Amino acid sequence: MIEAPKIVGDGPIVMVDDSExxxxxxxxxxxxxxxxNEFVWLQDGEELxxxxxxxxxxxxxxxxxxxxxxxxxxxxxxELLAKIRSVPEFEVIPIITMLTNSNDPADIQxxxxxxxxxxxxxxxxxxxxxxxxxxxxx
Amino acid sequence: xxxxxxxxxxxxxxxxxxxxxxxIVIVWAYITLVDEERLRGLASRADADAGRVSLALQxxxxxxxxxxxxxxxxxxxxxxxxxxxxxRALAERQTGDIFVSLLRNRSHYVQVxxxxxxxxxxxxxxxxxxxxxxxxxxxDKLQSKGHRDYVHDTLKLPRDEIYVSDITLNREHNVxxxxxxxxxxxxxxxxxxxxxxxxxxxxxxxxMSLVRTLLVIDDSDFDYFIANVNGDYLxxxxxxxxxxxxxxxxxxxxxxxxxxxxxxxxxxxxxxxxSFVTSIGNARSLMYARRLYPFYDDPSRFxxxxxxxxxxxxxxxxxxxxxxxxxxxxxxxxxxSVLAFVFASRLTRPLKLxxxxxxxxxxxxxxSFPYKDRNxxxxxxxxxxxHMIISLRENESSLRESISDLExxxxxxxxxxxxxxxxxxxxxxxxxxxDAERLSVDSxxxxxxxxxxSLKMIHQLTDMRAFARLGSSDTLRKETDIKACIxxxxxxxxxxxxxxxxxxxxxxxxxxxxxxxxxxxxFQNLVANALQHARDESFELTFACTQRDxxxxxxxxxxxxxxxxxxxxxxxxxxxxxxxSNRAGLGLSICRRIVERHSGQIWAEIEADCVAINFSLTGExx
Numbered sequence: 083m084i085e086a087p088k089i090v091g092d093g094p095i096v097m098v099d100d101s102e103x104x105x106x107x108x109x110x111x112x113x114x115x116x117x118x119n120e121f122v123w124l125q126d127g128e129e130l131x132x133x134x135x136x137x138x139x140x141x142x143x144x145x146x147x148x149x150x151x152x153x154x155x156x157x158x159x160x161e162l163l164a165k166i167r168s169v170p171e172f173e174v175i176p177i178i179t180m181l182t183n184s185n186d187p188a189d190i191q192x193x194x195x196x197x198x199x200x201x202x203x204x205x206x207x208x209x210x211x212x213x214x215x216x217x218x219x220x
Numbered sequence: 221x222x223x224x225x226x227x228x229x230x231x232x233x234x235x236x237x238x239x240x241x242x243x244i245v246i247v248w249a250y251i252t253l254v255d256e257e258r259l260r261g262l263a264s265r266a267d268a269d270a271g272r273v274s275l276a277l278q279x280x281x282x283x284x285x286x287x288x289x290x291x292x293x294x295x296x297x298x299x300x301x302x303x304x305x306x307x308r309a310l311a312e313r314q315t316g317d318i319f320v321s322l323l324r325n326r327s328h329y330v331q332v333x334x335x336x337x338x339x340x341x342x343x344x345x346x347x348x349x350x351x352x353x354x355x356x357x358x359x360d361k362l363q364s365k366g367h368r369d370y371v372h373d374t375l376k377l378p379r380d381e382i383y384v385s386d387i388t389l390n391r392e393h394n395v396x397x398x399x400x401x402x403x404x405x406x407x408x409x410x411x412x413x414x415x416x417x418x419x420x421x422x423x424x425x426x427x428m429s430l431v432r433t434l435l436v437i438d439d440s441d442f443d444y445f446i447a448n449v450n451g452d453y454l455x456x457x458x459x460x461x462x463x464x465x466x467x468x469x470x471x472x473x474x475x476x477x478x479x480x481x482x483x484x485x486x487x488x489x490x491x492x493x494x495s496f497v498t499s500i501g502n503a504r505s506l507m508y509a510r511r512l513y514p515f516y517d518d519p520s521r522f523x524x525x526x527x528x529x530x531x532x533x534x535x536x537x538x539x540x541x542x543x544x545x546x547x548x549x550x551x552x553x554x555x556x557s558v559l560a561f562v563f564a565s566r567l568t569r570p571l572k573l574x575x576x577x578x579x580x581x582x583x584x585x586x587x588s589f590p591y592k593d594r595n596x597x598x599x600x601x602x603x604x605x606x607h608m609i610i611s612l613r614e615n616e617s618s619l620r621e622s623i624s625d626l627e628x629x630x631x632x633x634x635x636x637x638x639x640x641x642x643x644x645x646x647x648x649x650x651x652x653x654x655d656a657e658r659l660s661v662d663s664x665x666x667x668x669x670x671x672x673x674s675l676k677m678i679h680q681l682t683d684m685r686a687f688a689r690l691g692s693s694d695t696l697r698k699e700t701d702i703k704a705c706i707x708x709x710x711x712x713x714x715x716x717x718x719x720x721x722x723x724x725x726x727x728x729x730x731x732x733x734x735x736x737x738x739x740x741x742x743f744q745n746l747v748a749n750a751l752q753h754a755r756d757e758s759f760e761l762t763f764a765c766t767q768r769d770x771x772x773x774x775x776x777x778x779x780x781x782x783x784x785x786x787x788x789x790x791x792x793x794x795x796x797x798x799x800x801s802n803r804a805g806l807g808l809s810i811c812r813r814i815v816e817r818h819s820g821q822i823w824a825e826i827e828a829d830c831v832a833i834n835f836s837l838t839g840e841x842x
Contacts (some may be wrong), residue, residue, distance in 0.1 A: 103409070103643045112652060153635055206645035206675060208653055 087176040087199045089146040089218045094120040098130050098162065099151035099180065104204065108149070111208055115215030119146050127157035131165070139169060147218060148177045151200075152189060160196055167218035178202050222575065224568035231564035232557035239553050250542075255506065258531065259495045259642075262508040265442070266527040270512040272434045275329075277514035280406050280425055283384055287421045288408035293334065296345075296408060296416045300336075312345055316356045319347035323354045328433065330403070331424035334410070337375055337417050341366025342418065359519045374407040374420040383407040384515050387427050387454050389466050400837065402454065402463065409516040427486075431455055445501060445509070445526035447473040451484040454523070473509070473524060482508045483524050503530040570598035574605065580698065581609055631704040633683040638678050645674035648697075664780075686810060687743065693839075702774070703729035707762050711744040716751060721758040729765050730772050732837055734818060739837075742814045743776070746833055750778035753831065771836045772821075781831040790824045792829060811835070 089095065095117065097108050105123040112121045122145075124130050136142035148166070152159035159179055167171045179193040179201045193201050205211045265808050287293065296311035319332040336343040343362040348355055365371050372384040385405035390397045407422035432435070437455075446455035451472035452465040464471035474481040479496040482489060493510035509526035513519055570591045580587035589606040591598045648671035656664060706726055710717065717724060750761055759780035766773050791812040815822040815835045822835035 101639065101643070101646070104639075107643065107646050107650065204639075204642060206642045206649065206671075206678065208646060208649045211646075 085145070086217075087178075089117070089119065090174065090176060091144060091146050092119060093143040093146040094122040095147045095149070096122045096124060096130065096133065096144075096145045097151075097180075098124045098127060098154070098159075099128075099149075099156045100125055101151070107208075107211070108174045111211035112215055114208070117215050117219055117220045126154055126163075130153040130162060134166065134169070134172060137191040138169075145175055148175055149180055149202075150177055151180045152193075159209070160192055163198055173197075180204055222572070224572040224575065227568045227571075228561055228564045230370065231560040235556045235560045236553065239549075239556065241548065255497065258506050258529075261448060262442075262506055262527055262529060263493065263495060266508045266510060266525060269435050269444075270510060270525050271525075273431060274512050274514040276434055277404070278516065279664045280326075280329075280404070280423055281382055281515070281517070284325070284406045284408045284421065284423055285380075287318075287322075287332070287383075287423075288410060290315070290318065293410065293421065296334070297412050300344075300418070301412050301414075311319050316345050316347060319345060320354055320356055323349050325349050326515060328426050328430040329423055330401070330426045331422075333422050333424075334419060335365055335371060335422065336419040338419075339366075340364040341368070341371045341419075370405050370407055370422065371420065374409050374422070375417055377409045379409065379411055381409070381420075382411075382517065384518065384521060387448060389463050396466065400463065408817055418458060427454065443505075443528040445473060445524075445528070447484070447524045447526075449484070449486070449520070451475070451480075451524070473526065475835070477507065477509070477526070479507075480524065480526065483509055483511055486520075488695055498528070500528055500530065502635075505530045511672065570594075571600075574598065574602060578605065603792070630685055634681050638681045641674045641677040643683070645671050645678065648674065683807060683810070696735075697733045697738050699731055700734045700739060701731050702734075702739070705736070705740050706743050707825070709740060709747050712744070713747060713751065718759075720751075721799070722751075722754075723758070725762045727762075727764045729763070729774075730773060731743070734837055735814075738814045738817060742811050742835075745811050746776040748786070749807050749811075750776065750781075750831070754780040768836070771838065773833050773834055773836045775834045776833040779830050781826075781829070791822060808833070 083163055095112070097105060099105050099108070102125075105125075122133075124133065130148070133142060133145075137144055140158065150159045150163060154162075157165075163177060163179065166175065166177065176199045177197070179189075179198045181189055181193075181201050181203050190201055202214060205214070270367075288639070292315045296308060296315050297682045299305075299308035299311050305785050311466050315334065315512055322332055323329050330349045333343050336342055336344045343357070344366045346357040346362055348357055358574075370383060370385050373815060376753075377383060383406065385403075385407075387402055387404045387593065390401040390403040404425040404427045405422055406425065407420045409420050412417045412418045431444075431446060432513040435444055443457045445453065445457075447453055451474045452463070453461045453471055453473065454463065456462050456471075459829055461471045470543070472484075476482045477496075477498060479498070483492070483494060488510070495506065498505055498507050505528050507526055507528040508540055509524060511524055513522050515521045573590045577587040577589050582665040589609075591600065592602045592606065594602070648667050650657075652664070652667060652671070659667065706729070710724060747761075754761075759778055762775070762777045764775040764777065766775070791808045811833070815837065820836040820837040822833065825832040827833065
């Protein structure tokens with residue numbers, strides 16, 4: 083299922099996920115999609131905060147999309163989402179939460195409440211993932 | 221009705237009923253006593269009246285004896301016998317003057333006469349009262365009365381005895397005089413010096429005038445009755461009944477009031493009086509009747525006098541007192557009832573407040589428990605209730621924490637197990653896409669199986685987590701549009717519905733008070749179950765609702781299903797119906813738990829090409 087906005091600009095598509103395997107699958111599927119933006123994988127929330135600090139300082143380009151895993155150590159996806167949305171400059175960044183299970187209405191609702199632009203259930207089909215990426219372009 | 225309200229109504233009711241019962245007993249006793257007193261008063265009055273009547277009648281007898289012994293009459297007799305005209309005329313004139321004087325002083329006497337035995341009983345001296353005028357009758361108007369019984373009977377009497385007639389209507393020339401004039405004749409025989417019967421002296425008494433004057437009947441509230449030895453009415457409130465025997469009419473005291481029969485019977489009697497309650501007209505009346513013996517020479521010539529009065533008339537003087545007493549009693553009764561209600565309200569107020577607190581607890585509202593510092597039963601109850609609620613809330617809180625922990629644990633376990641399985645499935649899919657041509661047939665088969673098992677594991681973990689989450693659901697019932705729920709669930713499967721060209725039909729659905737999130741999950745599982753078990757790519761999916769025994773029964777039906785499914789096992793946990801299913805077999809089991817949470821029932825109807833899952837929900841249906 084997808085409820086996602088379109089990517090904004092030609093900045094990088096940033097994926098924040100502590101799972102290396104998920105990052106590997108996400109990158110492989112991204113390479114099969116029609117998107118041409120840079121794909122950046124960050125292993126935890128602190129790396130994303132550092133990246134956004136760089137954006138704020140003008141050292142890094144504004145991300146075109148952030149794919150945010152929920153279950154992560156140190157700082158989870160919801161906390162990270164709240165932190166990003168608390169900064170006015172980053173209100174425009176499209177953020178999609180990556181859910182393990184789309185049947186959990188509490189997680190979906192919480193994502194919406196914290197300001198996510200959409201959610202996506204991590205797929206087990208490569209073609210679904212590729213289609214998801216393709217749907218983000220105009 | 222609540223116990224407190226019942227007690228509040230019971231107290232004044234008991235006061236009211238008790239007071240009414242006591243009142244009835246008192247009124248009964250009062251009426252009995254008053255009746256006794258009234259009868260005694262009635263008897264006293266009747267005895268006094270009877271005494272006056274007897275005395276008046278005895279006075280006539282004394283008067284007749286007085287006349288019979290009068291020297292002037294003796295002189296008249298002597299002069300008549302010796303035929304001395306001058307002396308006879310003088311005695312006649314003086315005797316006539318005495319007769320006139322007697323009439324003047326005895327207002328009820330209507331006639332005084334001296335009748336001779338000779339000359340066919342011719343009247344010799346006569347004075348009459350007519351129209352209030354007393355006149356001495358002249359010789360030319362004197363009549364012969366030798367044919368009358370009273371003349372015969374009196375002339376037969378020995379000296380010193382008197383004749384008393386029956387009381388009858390006066391007759392003139394053998395015809396009853398009109399207007400009727402009841403007359404009593406009393407006579408005494410007259411003898412000359414040689415002992416020969418000379419004649420008789422007789423007084424006619426207007427009986428009705430006598431009794432009406434003596435008894436003050438016209439100004440009385442009492443009804444008077446006087447009857448002769450046969451019970452024939454001589455006096456009656458209804459004048460039509462008086463002297464009925466003169467006209468051959470059956471009108472007697474003992475016939476109208478059988479209680480008086482004993483007084484009328486001839487011979488010796490046990491008592492000369494009787495009293496009883498009767499009704500005269502429509503009024504409850506008391507009657508007292510007694511014999512009187514006015515003719516002491518002849519006890520067999522008695523009269524019966526009865527006196528009757530309506531109870532209200534007799535009780536008139538006490539009626540005001542009774543009214544005031546009843547009014548005061550009513551006021552006291554109202555005050556007692558109000559006090560009883562107020563007192564009962566004060567007593568039951570703690571019960572009412574404790575009940576209110578209990579209701580607040582039932583509705584999960586904050587409740588305070590009053591009267592905890594009291595040393596009575598309410599204090600004990602209040603303290604016990606508060607202790608129970610605190611203990612219950614602590615246990616509930618502890619239980620919620622445990623459930624929350626379990627839920628969290630379940631979620632973590634589910635996530636941690638699902639993620640590797642999903643990744644394995646995705647990686648296998650990646651290999652299938654990128655390197656399928658380089659793999660052997662067996663390797664491709666093994667890779668496919670590995671991916672299928674991984675997907676199965678994901679589905680099973682998803683179902684088990686949903687199943688576990690049911691127990692911790694504590695949402696409140698809300699008015700829910702069932703059709704909106706169904707449409708929301710179908711929206712989630714819109715892609716598959718379009719792709720498989722499934723025809724969806726939703727009948728009219730009610731709004732029901734339910735746990736909305738559970739109902740959404742119920743329809744989610746039913747739709748998923750239909751999509752999974754319908755073999756055909758295109759089939760019909762119908763949502764219906766009917767009313768049975770006042771309950772809404774919902775049905776989710778789909779065509780193109782496997783008819784080999786076992787309807788009895790369909791709702792058992794882990795029943796999949798087929799060995800190659802990827803599901804854990806918990807979908808319909810979850811549905812059953814949701815329906816049971818709504819105190820409803822769920823059942824399946826499986827036909828050749830159609831499976832219908834039916835369920836009922838309790839809750840107010842609008």
